[in-house]
Amino acid sequence: MQEPIIEVKNVSFYYPPLEVLEDVNLTVKKGEFLAIIGPNGGGKTTLLKIILGLLKPQKGEVYIAGKRVEELGKWRSKIGYVPQTAQIDYTFPITVEEFVMTGRFGLIGLGKRPQAHDWEMVRKALREVKMEEWSKKQIGELSGGQRQKILIARSLALEPEILILDEPTTAVDPESSESFYELLLRLHEQGITIITVSHDVGVVAQYVDSIACLNRRLIKHDRPEEVIREGVLEEMYGREAAFFHHGAIPHIVVRETPPER
Amino acid sequence: MEILRFTFMQRALFIGLIVGVLGATLGVFVVLKRLSFMGAGISHAAFGGIALGYFLGWDPILTAVIFCISVGIGISMLIENNRIKEDTAVGIFFTSTMALGILLIGLKEGYNIDLFGYLFGNILAVGREDLVISLAIGAIIAFSLYFFFKELILSILDPEMARVIGLPVSFLNHLLVALIALFIVISVRIVGIILVSALLTIPAATALQWSKNLRKVLVLSSIDSLGCVLGGLALSYYLDTSPGATIVILATLVFFTTFLLPLPLKKK
Numbered sequence: 001m002q003e004p005i006i007e008v009k010n011v012s013f014y015y016p017p018l019e020v021l022e023d024v025n026l027t028v029k030k031g032e033f034l035a036i037i038g039p040n041g042g043g044k045t046t047l048l049k050i051i052l053g054l055l056k057p058q059k060g061e062v063y064i065a066g067k068r069v070e071e072l073g074k075w076r077s078k079i080g081y082v083p084q085t086a087q088i089d090y091t092f093p094i095t096v097e098e099f100v101m102t103g104r105f106g107l108i109g110l111g112k113r114p115q116a117h118d119w120e121m122v123r124k125a126l127r128e129v130k131m132e133e134w135s136k137k138q139i140g141e142l143s144g145g146q147r148q149k150i151l152i153a154r155s156l157a158l159e160p161e162i163l164i165l166d167e168p169t170t171a172v173d174p175e176s177s178e179s180f181y182e183l184l185l186r187l188h189e190q191g192i193t194i195i196t197v198s199h200d201v202g203v204v205a206q207y208v209d210s211i212a213c214l215n216r217r218l219i220k221h222d223r224p225e226e227v228i229r230e231g232v233l234e235e236m237y238g239r240e241a242a243f244f245h246h247g248a249i250p251h252i253v254v255r256e257t258p259p260e261r
Numbered sequence: 262m263e264i265l266r267f268t269f270m271q272r273a274l275f276i277g278l279i280v281g282v283l284g285a286t287l288g289v290f291v292v293l294k295r296l297s298f299m300g301a302g303i304s305h306a307a308f309g310g311i312a313l314g315y316f317l318g319w320d321p322i323l324t325a326v327i328f329c330i331s332v333g334i335g336i337s338m339l340i341e342n343n344r345i346k347e348d349t350a351v352g353i354f355f356t357s358t359m360a361l362g363i364l365l366i367g368l369k370e371g372y373n374i375d376l377f378g379y380l381f382g383n384i385l386a387v388g389r390e391d392l393v394i395s396l397a398i399g400a401i402i403a404f405s406l407y408f409f410f411k412e413l414i415l416s417i418l419d420p421e422m423a424r425v426i427g428l429p430v431s432f433l434n435h436l437l438v439a440l441i442a443l444f445i446v447i448s449v450r451i452v453g454i455i456l457v458s459a460l461l462t463i464p465a466a467t468a469l470q471w472s473k474n475l476r477k478v479l480v481l482s483s484i485d486s487l488g489c490v491l492g493g494l495a496l497s498y499y500l501d502t503s504p505g506a507t508i509v510i511l512a513t514l515v516f517f518t519t520f521l522l523p524l525p526l527k528k529k
């Protein structure tokens with residue numbers, strides 16, 4: 001659990017003239033469960049896309065498992081990704097199970113077709129998100145939350161070594177969200193490296209090993225409690241952020257006026 | 262079956278068989294990726310390619326193959342980073358390649374090209390070598406679609422995810438366009454440059470109304486397309502009409518009949 005699996009080194013990214021990321025450094029160890037938090041437009045999605053090699057930073061490098069991300073090759077098929085907004089044509093004539101299978105296409109290889117084992121993994125992934133009875137439905141027949149669940153299932157179906165999740169639970173109901181985090185915890189115990197973006201600091205803080213706060217610059221906290229306690233959030237979200245504690249779980253509420261403290 | 266007595270008809274039906282099945286299959290990818298207009302654009306570029314072949318004294322069909330593939334990949338590269346919108350790029354190439362064709366034909370003195378035959382198809386002109394070319398190109402298209410089936414599907418459905426898991430997405434985009442170009446070249450003899458993109462659009466669009474299951478869509482599209490191509494060829498013989506136009510009108514009739522059918526009859 002010691003060696004680094006993802007290394008982001010001196011990454012700066014611009015949508016000229018906007019500087020989205022400024023000299024970001026981040027090391028994620030193998031098996032680590034990391035949450036990235038930060039305000040809207042803070043650069044979270046951009047950072048994830050840079051880690052995945054979908055965007056190329058103007059400065060800096062990303063290494064995954066010791067290789068530059070541009071040269072990952074076959075290793076790519078071990079990365080599961082749930083995008084914040086997937087650009088999917090939901091009228092496409094494909095069923096839920098076939099859709100989830102597309103996650104394994106990198107593993108299966110060129111010119112080959114899915115085998116029994118591949119279907120087994122797809123069914124397992126659909127069971128994990130409790131969508132198995134929808135497997136024969138066309139993807140367009142699903143609700144928003146169900147669509148998000150099959151995106152999650154697709155990322156699980158490839159038996160990932162790294163899971164990269166961009167606000168994976170925004171559309172799912174609280175019960176499903178909770179069981180999803182329980183699932184992530186089980187995967188974490190199996191040694192899978194997980195990065196998740198979330199706005200619900202209070203919820204993720206209970207599960208993760210570390211939290212990175214990102215608002216153009218990134219600061220990583222190896223103890224989640226630090227983030228909640230020591231005024232880190234106010235600094236990042238601005239003075240308007242107030243924190244309410246429901247039992248042990250703090251929640252963020254953004255207000256117009258500064259709260260009395 | 263008296264029409265089978267004629268060698269030209271036998272040849273036309275043979276090519277029709279290849280073109281019918283491949284157009285239907287390739288067409289499903291074309292329609293799903295919204296490349297219908299691209300298909301029309303590349304087919305019109307074939308006119309430029311054929312004229313170029315004549316002008317240079319090369320084989321017009323083979324010149325058109327290379328020309329269309331280059332134009333197709335050219336468009337596909339232009340639009341890659343979204344700097345130019347696809348319909349704009351197609352609109353530019355569509356017209357400029359036809360203009361080039363007209364220019365070249367005008368420059369070549371005493372030309373005697375069967376222009377009409379290329380534009381609207383001419384099944385009497387189907388020669389032995391056309392059979393061989395169709396078979397060879399048909400095999401390339403069929404093999405590519407089979408080999409890259411799942412990769413093409415994912416690159417159309419979700420290109421971002423295709424890149425995440427390491428599929429060669431821009432190669433796949435170029436491949437699809439190259440296959441369209443190849444298909445157009447083998448169908449020109451039967452339906453002609455002007456109408457050929459109909460084979461890539463109408464049967465697939467009809468089949469997509471019938472089913473939401475990809476495999477069924479592929480089968481239905483092939484049945485529809487084969488029926489229209491072979492049926493259209495036979496009809497044109499008896500009615501003494503243009504084969505290409507007859508095929509396209511027939512396919513269109515099936516499309517609108519399907520479209521007007523009440524929903525519960527479809528989507529099983």
Ligand SMILES: Nc1ncnc2c1ncn2[C@@H]1O[C@H](COP(=O)(O)OP(=O)(O)OP(=O)(O)O)[C@@H](O)[C@H]1O
Nearest residue numbers: 015018020038039040041042043044045046047084
């Ligand atoms: N394609 C684009 N062109 C120009 N600017 C962009 C583009 N995509 C994002 N940006 C800008 O980059 C910044 C970071 O965006 P990003 O999507 O990474 O934010 P985020 O932290 O994921 O926000 P959210 O919490 O809303 O998802 C924003 O200011 C946004 O306006």
Ligand SMILES: [Mg+2]
Nearest residue numbers: 044045046084
């Ligand atoms: Mg985002």
